[in-house]
Amino acid sequence: MKFGLNFFPTVDPREKSAAQYYDECLAICARADELGFSSVKTVEHYFFAYGGYSPDPVTFLTAVAMRTKRIRLVTGAVLPIFNHPIKLAAKLAMLDNLSHGRLDVGFGRAFLPDEFAAFQVSMEKSRPRFEEGIEAVKTLWTQDPATFHGRFHQFGPVRLLPRPYQQPHPPIYIAAALNPQSLEWAGRLGYHIMVVPYILPTAAMQELLRVYRAAWRAAGHPPGQEQIQMSYHCYVAEDGDEARRRAKVLFDDYNAKFLAAVQAWANRTSTQYPGYENLVNARQGKSFESDYAEGKLFVGSPEEVVRLIEQARGWFGDFEASLQVNFSTATLPEALRTLELLAQHVIPQFQPAGTAGGLAGVAPA
Amino acid sequence: MKFGLNFFPTVDPREKSAAQYYDECLAICARADELGFSSVKTVEHYFFAYGGYSPDPVTFLTAVAMRTKRIRLVTGAVLPIFNHPIKLAAKLAMLDNLSHGRLDVGFGRAFLPDEFAAFQVSMEKSRPRFEEGIEAVKTLWTQDPATFHGRFHQFGPVRLLPRPYQQPHPPIYIAAALNPQSLEWAGRLGYHIMVVPYILPTAAMQELLRVYRAAWRAAGHPPGQEQIQMSYHCYVAEDGDEARRRAKVLFDDYNAKFLAAVQAWANRTSTQYPGYENLVNARQGKSFESDYAEGKLFVGSPEEVVRLIEQARGWFGDFEASLQVNFSTATLPEALRTLELLAQHVIPQFQPAGTAGGLAGVAPA
Numbered sequence: 001m002k003f004g005l006n007f008f009p010t011v012d013p014r015e016k017s018a019a020q021y022y023d024e025c026l027a028i029c030a031r032a033d034e035l036g037f038s039s040v041k042t043v044e045h046y047f048f049a050y051g052g053y054s055p056d057p058v059t060f061l062t063a064v065a066m067r068t069k070r071i072r073l074v075t076g077a078v079l080p081i082f083n084h085p086i087k088l089a090a091k092l093a094m095l096d097n098l099s100h101g102r103l104d105v106g107f108g109r110a111f112l113p114d115e116f117a118a119f120q121v122s123m124e125k126s127r128p129r130f131e132e133g134i135e136a137v138k139t140l141w142t143q144d145p146a147t148f149h150g151r152f153h154q155f156g157p158v159r160l161l162p163r164p165y166q167q168p169h170p171p172i173y174i175a176a177a178l179n180p181q182s183l184e185w186a187g188r189l190g191y192h193i194m195v196v197p198y199i200l201p202t203a204a205m206q207e208l209l210r211v212y213r214a215a216w217r218a219a220g221h222p223p224g225q226e227q228i229q230m231s232y233h234c235y236v237a238e239d240g241d242e243a244r245r246r247a248k249v250l251f252d253d254y255n256a257k258f259l260a261a262v263q264a265w266a267n268r269t270s271t272q273y274p275g276y277e278n279l280v281n282a283r284q285g286k287s288f289e290s291d292y293a294e295g296k297l298f299v300g301s302p303e304e305v306v307r308l309i310e311q312a313r314g315w316f317g318d319f320e321a322s323l324q325v326n327f328s329t330a331t332l333p334e335a336l337r338t339l340e341l342l343a344q345h346v347i348p349q350f351q352p353a354g355t356a357g358g359l360a361g362v363a364p365a
Numbered sequence: 366m367k368f369g370l371n372f373f374p375t376v377d378p379r380e381k382s383a384a385q386y387y388d389e390c391l392a393i394c395a396r397a398d399e400l401g402f403s404s405v406k407t408v409e410h411y412f413f414a415y416g417g418y419s420p421d422p423v424t425f426l427t428a429v430a431m432r433t434k435r436i437r438l439v440t441g442a443v444l445p446i447f448n449h450p451i452k453l454a455a456k457l458a459m460l461d462n463l464s465h466g467r468l469d470v471g472f473g474r475a476f477l478p479d480e481f482a483a484f485q486v487s488m489e490k491s492r493p494r495f496e497e498g499i500e501a502v503k504t505l506w507t508q509d510p511a512t513f514h515g516r517f518h519q520f521g522p523v524r525l526l527p528r529p530y531q532q533p534h535p536p537i538y539i540a541a542a543l544n545p546q547s548l549e550w551a552g553r554l555g556y557h558i559m560v561v562p563y564i565l566p567t568a569a570m571q572e573l574l575r576v577y578r579a580a581w582r583a584a585g586h587p588p589g590q591e592q593i594q595m596s597y598h599c600y601v602a603e604d605g606d607e608a609r610r611r612a613k614v615l616f617d618d619y620n621a622k623f624l625a626a627v628q629a630w631a632n633r634t635s636t637q638y639p640g641y642e643n644l645v646n647a648r649q650g651k652s653f654e655s656d657y658a659e660g661k662l663f664v665g666s667p668e669e670v671v672r673l674i675e676q677a678r679g680w681f682g683d684f685e686a687s688l689q690v691n692f693s694t695a696t697l698p699e700a701l702r703t704l705e706l707l708a709q710h711v712i713p714q715f716q717p718a719g720t721a722g723g724l725a726g727v728a729p730a
Contacts, residue, residue: 018462018527026431046451052526055455059427063463066391066431082452086411086483090420097383098428118451118520155483161417162383 001313001350002320003342004039005032006076006231007060008327009053010257015329018053022060024332026067028325031336033068035343039104040064041076041194041229041322046115050261058091065099073099076194076229076322077108077175080133081126082119085153088133089140089160096165103166106194106229107134108175109182111273113264126272128152131185134172141169173229178275180211187215192227194322198296199283202315209316227320230312232298234323235334236341240301247299248288250328257328259283298323302345309350366678366715367685368707369404370397371441371596372425373692374418375622380694383418387425389697391432393690396701398433400708404469405429406441406559406594406687411480415626423456430464438464441559441594441687442473442540445498446491447484450518453498454505454525461530468531471559471594472499473540474547476641478629491637493517496550499537506534538594543640545576552580557592559687563661564648567680574681592685595677597663599688600699601706605666612664613653615693622693624648663688667710674715 007025029040042060045051054060061073073095078088096103109130110116116123132150140146140160147156164170174186175194186193193212197205209228216226233254235247259280266280291297295312298305298321309321323342326335372390394405407425410416419425426438438460443453461468474495475481481488497515505511505525512521529535539551540559551558558577562570574593581591598619600612624645631645656662660677663670663686674686688707691700 013526013528018459019465019530022459022463046455047523047526052524055526056423056452056459058421058424059456059459059463062424062427063431066428082449084447084484087421087447090411091424094383094387094421094424098387098424100384114523118523119449120519154485158412158479158483159417161378161412161420163378165384 001309001318002038003347003350004037004041004072004074004229004320004322005029006322006324007040007042007054008051008231008324010050010254010328011053012049012257021053022063024326024335025060026063027332028335028339029064029071030067031339033071035339036347037071037339037343038320039072039074039229039322040068041074041106041231043076044079044082044108044110045112045261046118048112048114048257048261050257058095061103062095062098065095065102071102072104073102074104074173074194074229074322075106076231077106077173079108079110080137081110081121081129082115083133085133085136085140085148086155086158086160089137090162092137092170093141093160093162093164096170097162099165101165101170103170104173104192105170106173106175107137111177111276112261113268114261123270124272125152126270138169138172171227173227176208178208179273180208183208183212184215187212187217187221187226188219190216190219190221192229194229194231196231197312197316198231198233198291199279202294202296206315213317224318228316228318229322230316230319231322231324232296232312233327234298234305234321234325234338234342235330236298236300236302236305236338236346238301238341240304243300244288244292246334247292247297250330251288251291251297251299253328255283255286255288302341305342305346306349309346366674366683367403368712368715369402369406369437369439369594369685369687370394371687371689372405372407372419373416373596373689375415375619375693376418377414377622386418387428389691389700390425391428392697393700393704394429394436395432396704398436400704401712402436402704402708403685404437404439404594404687405433406439406471406596408441409444409447409473409475410477410626411483413477413479413622413626415622423460426468427460427463430460430467436467437469438467439469439538439559439594439687440471441596442471442538444473444475445502446475446486446494447480448498450498450501450505450513451520451523451525454502455527457502457535458506458525458527458529461535462527464530466530466535468535469538469557470535471538471540472502476542476638477626478633479626488635489637490517491635503534503537536592538592541573541577544638545573548573548577549580552577552582552586552591553584555581555584555586557594559594559596561596562677562681563596563598563656564644567659567661571680578682589683593681593683594687595681595684596687596689597661597677598692599663599670599686599690599703599707600695601663601665601667601670601703601711603666603706605669608665609653609657611699612657612662615695616653616656616662616664618693620648620651620653667706670707670711671714674711 510522
């Protein structure tokens, strides 16, 4: 089992400056790289404390690439709907070269109405724009010269520069939240996926993964080769009660910032986003206590967190954990403590006996 | 006088991979930072050996920021016409924070017809789009929340995140080539400028600077506070003849790649780009020998290069030199030799007597 990091900033400038937030993230990444963590992921969002410090994942991941040697760099996700495909394909290829092939590209469809409004793009064409955007980027990466005649973009023949470092192109993930159609489509086309278990009942999450894996196999992709990244909030301390007390403060603040960003969904529906109109209601009744009780938060002592991860693997099968260790206003020492305790006491429990697994060469803290 | 670097990639994948090109640039930047050079600049271009390895200057400069401690990072330039202002303002603000306020933002109008065609933007509205794009970015940086009702973009109220590190915003430069109107406008609005002397007769370049400085003063901006970055190809070797032999090969190749990229201008004119239809003709008759004879290339032994720079200062007054030290297929050892010779023998000639100037703390090679 692989363990990576997920940076989803949920902090306001009044609470922590962007410069401090980035500095702390880079320190966490440098240590995670030494400790053998598998990946660093970050998101694309705008305007809100929820995600707003990460409007351009490629910029952040380029900084991470320069501070690390082997960890994978994951866009989780970039949003084709707000980025011209030439621009997106080109800067991702730059990062792939700057990192010597450590890039995994997750694409997302975007779901915050205020972002669509600011970019003056209709949510009602979100899915065709998303699918065409990915096709256009892949065309630029793989054809030389590339010609594309889509519904929203036409170009070529042009030669994308730089060419991707990984050939034919970096691995592709699809970020999916609630919609079985997205997961069926991703599985059918042979894309990996990134999902967020805490926003759904466990049974619903299991059903989404069943749909995905079934579509993957039905399309003839090799069973077991699909990659599933699952994002979890994670707070580990030697004293499990201390971890829960502190994680409660941070997670309830995170949830409040999420609700502020999705508020626009309270008053609308979209055929392109079935069920999203319930996002506000679904999360308004939630708290640290309820999500923790449902096994959706990896919080506690190392031993407790081992059991929570085992439980999640029982529900979902194999996955790569993508852990938020500095959500909300968590401090750098707190995040580093979580990292060290994971590396010393949690991750070794998920390595095959007699191997160092993904943690080869771990330096003790 | 300040001495910075300019990375304008002019190399094809068959000649040098992008990964190798970036690695070499980063090694040059790290050494330039130690040696006290003032700035690192890079361009935004697509598709051609001429500039194509730099489709996203922010990505490259973010990597540079992580490998350096004090050198300034300069977009030279970003192109508002191919970038949504929210996206552009946001990622520039990320870099400003990641670098703790080392960003200077140069904006350019773009001039390659094939780039406009691929992005499906008309060249005929290039100037209003350019000016509005800068206004939109400044609005996002300085207003919180920001509202904008332009001809091409409307948004708000939204809060740009992250906020710029430098307040109210990073210094702004305008990249200008041939057009007195651009320089008059830049001076009037109090923007700094970046220009490229080798593409024009010296008298024409002098006239552009005269227009700029006159507009700056007439608008009431403090005389002498305007910043002028001038890009020069630079190749220094102990043996001046060796420098000229090698620079000839590299510069003639650079010029050939420039001509390939501007070929589309051979068959068109644009009211927005007066004189650009002559670009191909003007450069087709040029070679290393003719440009060198006109004092437009900083090539030779250290002593010869000192005299060339003195000559340019006599023509143009104070400026920051923005030096291309690895143009075309120049090797890393060649570029580093140029750097070291500049730092040891050339730059000290332009520091006020008794001061270390911009080269405080220089470590001998």
